[in-house]
Amino acid sequence: MSVYNFCAGPAMLPAAVMEKAQKEFINWQNLGCSIMEVSHRSPAFLSVAERAEENLRKLMGISDEYAVLFMHGGGRGQFSAVPLNLTSASDQIGNYIVSGTWSKTAEIEAQKFCQTHACNVIQRVDGKLSTTPVSQWDLNNNAKFIHYCTNETVDGIEINEVPSFNDQLIVADMSSNILSKEIDVNQFDVIYAGAQKNIGPSGLSIVVIRKSIIGNKQTAIPCIQDYQLAYENNSMFNTPPTFSWYLAGVVFEWLLEQGGVSEVEQVNAEKARLLYDYIDNSKLYRNAISEQNRSIMNVPFQLADESLNQQFLAESEQQGLLALEGHRSVGGMRASIYNAMPLEGVKALVKFMHEFEGKVL
Numbered sequence: 001m002s003v004y005n006f007c008a009g010p011a012m013l014p015a016a017v018m019e020k021a022q023k024e025f026i027n028w029q030n031l032g033c034s035i036m037e038v039s040h041r042s043p044a045f046l047s048v049a050e051r052a053e054e055n056l057r058k059l060m061g062i063s064d065e066y067a068v069l070f071m072h073g074g075g076r077g078q079f080s081a082v083p084l085n086l087t088s089a090s091d092q093i094g095n096y097i098v099s100g101t102w103s104k105t106a107e108i109e110a111q112k113f114c115q116t117h118a119c120n121v122i123q124r125v126d127g128k129l130s131t132t133p134v135s136q137w138d139l140n141n142n143a144k145f146i147h148y149c150t151n152e153t154v155d156g157i158e159i160n161e162v163p164s165f166n167d168q169l170i171v172a173d174m175s176s177n178i179l180s181k182e183i184d185v186n187q188f189d190v191i192y193a194g195a196q197k198n199i200g201p202s203g204l205s206i207v208v209i210r211k212s213i214i215g216n217k218q219t220a221i222p223c224i225q226d227y228q229l230a231y232e233n234n235s236m237f238n239t240p241p242t243f244s245w246y247l248a249g250v251v252f253e254w255l256l257e258q259g260g261v262s263e264v265e266q267v268n269a270e271k272a273r274l275l276y277d278y279i280d281n282s283k284l285y286r287n288a289i290s291e292q293n294r295s296i297m298n299v300p301f302q303l304a305d306e307s308l309n310q311q312f313l314a315e316s317e318q319q320g321l322l323a324l325e326g327h328r329s330v331g332g333m334r335a336s337i338y339n340a341m342p343l344e345g346v347k348a349l350v351k352f353m354h355e356f357e358g359k360v361l
């Protein structure tokens, strides 16, 4: 039986990536030891590190005007790094767009380091949730930056429009949809992502930042969160998460072998279409997000009769469909269908959902 893991994060990795890592695990390229057991300053690791960055630049179309940083602390580490690195004093202001759980959490963390102007952009129209158009966002004119989350992993809300407002820096938390579709990096000043959704193992966070804005930071900034130190030391101010960096590099190679982000985007669109179409046409399941904001990575859905939730989860697990329980804050179900989830996995899920509906209704 094939097993498909719909966990929101840490999430499944491509089978080919896991097999390659397994093959290289004990003896990396005849080095006689694992890439995890060597110095981060050794030629072996430096070649892995540089290649990973090169391939990410290729995949996302990142120009020389941007630095790529491999940092510690996952997505949340960046919730504090962003205000510390983009304001030079704690009385400066950051605009925080609130579109769901993670963007709200980022705003709460930032309150420790700067003034925050929170803008709720969620509206409910005819019972469906959506975000208001960027032109209607109630922004503070004097803020240094606009922080928003391009894909709310818990709520299943994706924002496709990119904001732009005077000379304010645009900062995007792309933890759960980085590399899922083509974007224009030049529209952003900072893009960051915790690795464990669409990149690799947890702990690593990737930061893509416009070089010209590095260094205008607060003085009391922890050194491991300092973009300038990370940049000047090629992300090796201290020991980086070497295994995660290595494995991220294997994922980037896999993505290039798939034909790059444009190819993967088409598969992702097909997976999401299949699942949403099925949900919309069923009597048992529903999704409360308007079409324009539906996430192609995280698909939350509710059963019309919530007392069936436990049975749904138990039976799906028996069928090898793992981790479909929704986040504890929203309940219901959630299928995370990141790049590593093959189309067959979504087909197997839809088949199960259909059989389950036929049985209980």
Ligand SMILES: *Cc1c(COP(=O)(O)O)cnc(C)c1O
Pocket (backbone or CB within 6 Å): 009, 073, 074, 075, 076, 077, 102, 149, 151, 152, 153, 173, 174, 175, 176, 194, 195, 197, 202, 203
């Ligand atoms: C998972 C996630 C985070 C938090 O990541 P951690 O590595 O657990 O800190 C932040 N933002 C988004 C959008 C996420 O999906």
